[in-house]
Structure formats: C-alpha cells, structure tokens
Amino acid sequence: MLRVVKPKNARSKRALEAREPKEVEDPRTVVFVRGTHTGEVVNGVMKELMALKRPHAISFSKKNIVRPFEDATSFEFWAHKNDASMFLLGQSTKKRPNDLIIARMFDGKLLDMCEVGVDQFVSMNEFESSRPRPGYKPMLHFASELFDTHPRFIQLKSLLMDFFNGEAIETIYLAGLEHVISITVAPLPENLASVSDAPVDGHLPIVHVRGYSVKLLASGQRVPRVELVPMGPSLDLSLRRHQPADPELWKAAMRRPKLKKQDVEKGLGKKRKNLEVDEMGDLRGRVHIAKQDLGKLQTRKMKGLRREPGEEESESDEGVSARPTKRKKAV
Numbered sequence: 630m631l632r633v634v635k636p637k638n639a640r641s642k643r644a645l646e647a648r649e650p651k652e653v654e655d656p657r658t659v660v661f662v663r664g665t666h667t668g669e670v671v672n673g674v675m676k677e678l679m680a681l682k683r684p685h686a687i688s689f690s691k692k693n694i695v696r697p698f699e700d701a702t703s704f705e706f707w708a709h710k711n712d713a714s715m716f717l718l719g720q721s722t723k724k725r726p727n728d729l730i731i732a733r734m735f736d737g738k739l740l741d742m743c744e745v746g747v748d749q750f751v752s753m754n755e756f757e758s759s760r761p762r763p764g765y766k767p768m769l770h771f772a773s774e775l776f777d778t779h780p781r782f783i784q785l786k787s788l789l790m791d792f793f794n795g796e797a798i799e800t801i802y803l804a805g806l807e808h809v810i811s812i813t814v815a816p817l818p819e820n821l822a823s824v825s826d827a828p829v830d831g832h833l834p835i836v837h838v839r840g841y842s843v844k845l846l847a848s849g850q851r852v853p854r855v856e857l858v859p860m861g862p863s864l865d866l867s868l869r870r871h872q873p874a875d876p877e878l879w880k881a882a883m884r885r886p887k888l889k890k891q892d893v894e895k896g897l898g899k900k901r902k903n904l905e906v907d908e909m910g911d912l913r914g915r916v917h918i919a920k921q922d923l924g925k926l927q928t929r930k931m932k933g934l935r936r937e938p939g940e941e942e943s944e945s946d947e948g949v950s951a952r953p954t955k956r957k958k959a960v
C-alpha cells in the first residue's frame with residue numbers, strides 16, 4: 630500500500646500540487662549524470678547541451694556507478710527527489726567510447742531509453758556567432774524520411790523533441806526565435822534501395838545535429854530576411870542500444886484529458902450541431918426559436934393608447950387598445 634503524504638503547511642501543499650499531473654505539463658527538467666569515467670568529449674557535449682537546456686537543467690558533479698539497461702532504480706530515485714522526467718547519462722568505456730544515454734520517465738518509472746555514440750563534436754566556442762539566451766525555445770528541424778517511418782529514428786525524434794521542448798506558448802514573438810537545431814540523417818548505404826529496407830538494428834545511418842543562430846536582416850518589407858549562421862554545437866551521433874517503452878505504460882503516457890465544454894464550443898473538440906468556427910476563429914451558431922405571437926409583443930407605452938378603467942377591448946382592434954376620448958373640464 631502506497632504511503633499518502635499529507636502536507637504540514639501551505640508551502641509543502643503547494644509543492645505537492647506542483648508535482649501533480651496537469652493538462653499542460655511544465656517544461657521537462659533534465660538531470661545530467663556523469664558515469665564512472667567520462668572523457669573530454671563527453672564532458673564537452675554535456676556542458677554544451679546543458680547550456681541549451683537551462684534553466685531546466687540539473688547537473689550532478691560527482692561520478693556515479695549507473696547501468697540503466699540493467700537496473701533503473703537510480704533514475705527512479707533521482708526522478709522522485711528532483712522532480713525530473715529526463716536524464717542524460719554520459720560515460721566512456723573501452724567497449725562503448727563517448728557514450729550518451731537519453732532516458733525518459735513517466736510517473737516516476739523508466740519509460741524508454743536510447744543510447745548514442747558521439748563520433749564527432751565541435752564546440753560552440755569555435756564559432757563566432759552569438760549564443761542563445763537561457764530559456765529561449767529552439768526551432769527543431771528533422772530532415773529525413775526515417776524520422777517518420779523507422780522505429781529507431783521515430784524514438785530518437787520523440788526523445789529529442791521532449792529534450793529541447795520548453796514551456797507551452799500560445800503566441801510567437803518573432804525576435805524570440807534565436808536559434809535552430811537541425812537534425813539530419815546521412816544517406817543510406819548503396820546496398821539499401823529504399824527507406825523500408827533499412828535494418829531495425831545494426832549498422833544504421835549517422836545522425837547529424839547542427840545548431841544555427843537566426844539573423845534577421847532588413848528586406849524592405851514587413852517580413853525580414855532570415856539568415857542562418859552556424860552556432861554549434863555540431864554533433865555526429867551513431868545509434869547503439871535502445872529500450873522501447875512498455876505498451877501499457879506508453880498507453881498511459883499518451884492518454885489525453887477530456888476537453889472542457891468551453892474548448893468544445895471553441896471548435897477544438899468534436900463538431901457539434903449548428904456550431905461552426907469561421908476563418909477568423911470566431912464561433913458562430915444557429916438558434917431555432919418557436920413562432921412568435923406579435924399580439925403579445927411589448928411595444929412602446931403611449932398615453933393615447935391607454936384604456937380607461939372598465940373599458941373593454943374591441944375585436945376589431947386585435948390586441949390594440951382603442952383611443953379614449955378626452956373629457957372636457959368643468960367650468
């Protein structure tokens with residue numbers, strides 16, 4: 630039986646409410662964990678990725694003995710303690726040099742993992758362009774059919790989108806689009822004729838991750854001219870081991886809350902009868918009413934249409950009072 634934690638004061642109550650499930654989740658907090666041995670390349674990659682993820686990043690400075698593919702209890706403990714939902718483990722061994730493991734959590738349990746190897750790394754310090762400010766969301770660009778068809782690349786795309794995703798926003802400020810992260814896949818080997826022939830495991834194409842800063846220039850029009858300047862970091866990743874999500878746990882993670890009545894009326898839910906949303910986004914509806922009786926319609930009240938006490942309404946007037954005669958004043 631699970632232990633129910635009861636808050637002792639208002640502060641602890643707010644902290645528990647912040648960890649409860651929400652319709653719009655908070656930005657994912659990523660914990661950067663160092664393994665038993667990390668080389669210069671792994672340390673540089675983790676430092677660069679943590680700079681892009683701030684302020685939603687937590688770094689563990691000490692080395693940890695972690696083998697997530699064998700035992701994930703450490704991730705579950707850290708996730709509950711730090712209220713984190715993603716982990717980036719970096720370590721380098723003789724069998725798997727320059728290794729990175731991206732893990733995703735759900736409800737305090739390990740959901741799925743993907744292991745990649747860093748084949749080439751170029752730091753942001755070697756580029757002259759400006760760095761993005763902390764807290765700004767990057768624009769992600771995936772350029773390959775494999776990200777929509779191949780199961781390994783579909784998982785990698787989902788993990789990277791959750792990794793770089795920030796707060797949910799309703800409007801976009803043009804000047805706030807500062808950098809772009811482009812993820813592409815190397816061409817298929819010559820022995821593979823199409824994308825469907827790509828192996829599920831084994832020798833898969835290399836994934837290229839490139840960072841660019843957005844430069845807005847004058848164009849003589851309202852919309853500026855956009856140029857992309859290499860910013861870094863530049864990574865070449867090779868896919869290694871992976872752990873898919875459990876079907877039942879994945880089904881629970883993908884479950885969406887029911888739409889509210891006001892969201893349905895705005896056109897976001899199931900289409901309702903006599904309700905539609907026009908091109909401007911305004912809700913328009915059609916109302917059906919009963920047949921009106923104009924005889925009972927309330928009109929403007931005039932003194933000349935008033936009836937005297939005891940005077941009955943004639944049939945020819947059809948609901949309109951007869952005009953009374955004026956009385957002469959006694960002299």
